[in-house]
Amino acid sequence: MAFFPTFETIIGHDSNISGMCAAIKVGKPGHSHLFHGPKGVGKAATALAFAQVLLCKDREEGSAKSCGVCSSCKKIEGGQHPDFTLVEMLEDKTRITVEQIRELSAFLSLTPMESQWKIALIDDGAQMNISASNALLKTLEEPPDQSILIINSSRPGLLLPTIRSRCTKTRFSGLRDEELFEIVGKIVKSSSEDIKQAVAMSGGDVAQAVGLCESGLGEERQRFLRDIEEIGSVNLSRTCSIAEYWSTAARFATMLLLLKAWFQEQIRGSVESDGGGESTRNWLSLVQWADDIMRQAMVVNLNRRLVLESVFIKLARLRGAKF
Numbered sequence: 355m356a357f358f359p360t361f362e363t364i365i366g367h368d369s370n371i372s373g374m375c376a377a378i379k380v381g382k383p384g385h386s387h388l389f390h391g392p393k394g395v396g397k398a399a400t401a402l403a404f405a406q407v408l409l410c411k412d413r414e415e416g417s418a419k420s421c422g423v424c425s426s427c428k429k430i431e432g433g434q435h436p437d438f439t440l441v442e443m444l445e446d447k448t449r450i451t452v453e454q455i456r457e458l459s460a461f462l463s464l465t466p467m468e469s470q471w472k473i474a475l476i477d478d479g480a481q482m483n484i485s486a487s488n489a490l491l492k493t494l495e496e497p498p499d500q501s502i503l504i505i506n507s508s509r510p511g512l513l514l515p516t517i518r519s520r521c522t523k524t525r526f527s528g529l530r531d532e533e534l535f536e537i538v539g540k541i542v543k544s545s546s547e548d549i550k551q552a553v554a555m556s557g558g559d560v561a562q563a564v565g566l567c568e569s570g571l572g573e574e575r576q577r578f579l580r581d582i583e584e585i586g587s588v589n590l591s592r593t594c595s596i597a598e599y600w601s602t603a604a605r606f607a608t609m610l611l612l613l614k615a616w617f618q619e620q621i622r623g624s625v626e627s628d629g630g631g632e633s634t635r636n637w638l639s640l641v642q643w644a645d646d647i648m649r650q651a652m653v654v655n656l657n658r659r660l661v662l663e664s665v666f667i668k669l670a671r672l673r674g675a676k677f
């Protein structure tokens with residue numbers, strides 16, 4: 355990992371981190387944790403930092419600071435510490451499966467190889483299917499002495515109540531734009547203008563903002579603004595070819611974020627010019643409809659090109675096009 359989080363470098367979540375540090379210092383880090391809060395605010399980063407401190411070989415007694423240089427710290431940074439495991443949804447699956455949870459339970463029941471603890475992180479716990487959740491309950495009911503389980507979730511309401519009630523809950527709050535800006539700036543090398551734009555479009559999600567910067571937001575945004583400006587003044591065939599350009603999987607996600615931010619600007623502009631009259635109502639109804647259909651396109655497998663065509667055609671008509 356190019357940038358490995360530590361308690362000292364994580365931005366925000368100060369009271370959560372000091373609570374964890376206090377528990378580590380007295381040697382009682384707790385067996386089962388639920389880190390919950392908005393997506394992309396640093397729950398996984400905090401869990402990794404927590405694990406690194408607990409597994410560090412050169413940590414001073416009574417301290418909650420990982421040394422960052424011992425073999426253990428290096429292994430967790432490289433994603434290959436034998437006493438740490440990360441369970442997340444596999445690429446070809448739609449949920450975290452019972453087999454993954456059984457492996458996790460077996461892992462936690464083994465004697466640690468290089469440290470005092472076996473630590474597992476489930477990210478995101480709400481992705482467990484029902485048999486996986488039931489399998490996890492057994493481990494939560496009788497956690498092995500040396501085990502620490504951290505479940506991350508931005509949707510804790512979807513976890514079984516019996517799982518929630520057996521965990522120590524730590525709530526993560528959303529980050530302020532300045533905090534996001536600082537975090538993203540440490541990870542990517544984009545210009546501050548691009549980072550600012552990515553943060554504004556990210557909905558508070560660090561990974562989303564980083565992804566936007568890495569996908570060449572600057573150039574894509576210029577192209578988007580040129581394309582969207584044309585819609586309404588060009589013919590149907592050009593409108594469809596713009597939709598086609600933005601319909602590849604990689605561009606589509608960026609497009610949604612750019613379009614969402616652009617729509618918000620249009621609504622603001624419209625409210626300023628007609629005080630919330632007919633034009634604003636037309637924009638609001640287009641945006642609501644477009645939001646719905648594009649969200650569906652991300653979840654179920656709708657044809658992205660057709661979705662974008664229909665959004666652009668409605669936009670063109672709103673701007674007076676006659677097709």
Ligand SMILES: [Zn+2]
Binds near residue numbers: 409
């Ligand atoms: Zn260390």
